[in-house]
Amino acid sequence: MRYTHIVFFLLAAFVFAQCEQPTDKKIPPKKKRAWVKPVSLSYHVEKPSEWLRKNASAAQKKIVMAVNRTDSTFLKKMDSILVPDDLSADLELYLPFPTSVSSLSSIEKIILFSYPSQTFGAYEYGELLYAGPTNMGRKADPTPTGLYYTNWKAEKTTSTFNDEWDLLWNFNIENKLGVGFHQYELPGYPASHSCLRLLESDAKLLYEWADQWVLNKKEELLAKGTPVIVFGSYPFDGTKPWWQLLNDPHALDISEETIQQVTAPFLNDILKQQQQRNKFNTDKD
Template identity: 55%
Template sequence: MKKSLIALNLLAIFLVGCQPNKEAPKDEKNMLPKRKQPKTIAYELKDAKQWLLDSTLTDTEKELVFAVNRTDASNFKRMDTVIVPKDRSGDVAYYFPFPLSVPYLKDVDKIIYFSYPTQTFAAYECGELVRTGPTNMGREDAQTPNGLFFTNWKAKKTISTVNDEWELKWNFNILNKGGIGWHQYTMPGYPASHSCLRLVTKDAKYLYNWADQWVLADKSTVLVKGTPVIVFGSYDFKAEKPWLKLVNDPHALDISENEIRQITEPFLNEILAEQENRVNSKLKVQNIKADT
């Protein structure tokens, strides 16, 4: 009887296909974000310090403007010219370049993208965007490598191996021997890290809880890889900040569904194979528990 039930569970998993995240925080579990679309997407240049003097600004508006300038509150105050959306009533996803839906990814349970050219990230479940925001990636002499990675181990707080004065919060490693991962850290508004992927606190915490860790068979053998992560593109360190182009063309940085497909296609078989391995490994654990 136990073996029959296990077989039925296995069949159900493969018939249903891509599964929504069941390990997210309770208020985010199995739910796509409810998004309000702004009437228009248009930007204007402003003096950062002068703009902050406007007493009518809400915290939500400020947070959005910090995000589109790829920065945080403390660093925004140090900036000169910034871009500001004319209509700030929409959800942050409408001001960022990744598409809200990518049908090509419908069979991929979870995947995260980091775009070097736009300094943004996006997390998808079954092809639907669940999170996006700004990032500050590796500086010119310590660039974040491109390619496919998988999430490894994580720590709510750790100390950098490069400098013991750097405290990294909500750290999730994607390149174990290279010491590269995403974490919360100061966001100056341009690629400034030592190869890591800097995020604001709320995004780093979300991805920390959302992504899957690896599973080790022993200290040196990976039994199950974590969530796939694709880093792509390049950044022109000698040009002006790319998002300043949005003033003249609000779609200048848009990433199309087709571009996501082209970026992902070389890695798709490996991604799906590792995803199946995770499912099968969970079933093996269930089998062991069922037989004991």
């Protein structure tokens, strides 16, 4: 009987310890996304007015906007547009980011902005959550490349460059320079004053998904937000890079190796900041 009591006590203590033990890591996704792939990936050129008369679905229109790095207003104004021959796949598969990156598997959340392809990719534990088009800084006001973290956010704010510009779903990533990602018109090429412009649906998704910084009552930084890396350069004096897709549908593909090279210099800092953010969240809970 005494032996039974001892075993019961040890088991109870073990279960209690396991329940009370804090964790500083979120649970990664259990399953990879089941992507809907195109039957074949190829492109052709059309007049936007003619293509729009074909009564394409909302999902198909968004794919075509993403491929041309533009929004619905500017799509209509273009002389010619790129159109995938097969529009039945997931939008992300028409954009250059890989769906899985093993070197990012320890990073809870990260957003990558590719200057050359004018696209972004958002990852959770190395699995692509979403991708979309962006129009980044113009030649005179390029978006600074490197590692940033999401800071404060606002559903609607006014541009520091022009007080007549309203920015929706704005998420600041560089407080002193006023750089952030947000909804604004996408003419189909780098046109901003260093910010990262997005479609409204994409801006809202990242607004709700990414983490803000954490400040104390004295506005001192306790924890940084979600890491954001801007990389590469844009050929401002050349043809829009995505027109290469006509001859090679994989011309802009970003490999896992490239992302590994881009993130490697910042990995230690990203993991350090992630640990700090999780420690704060654990303490707060």
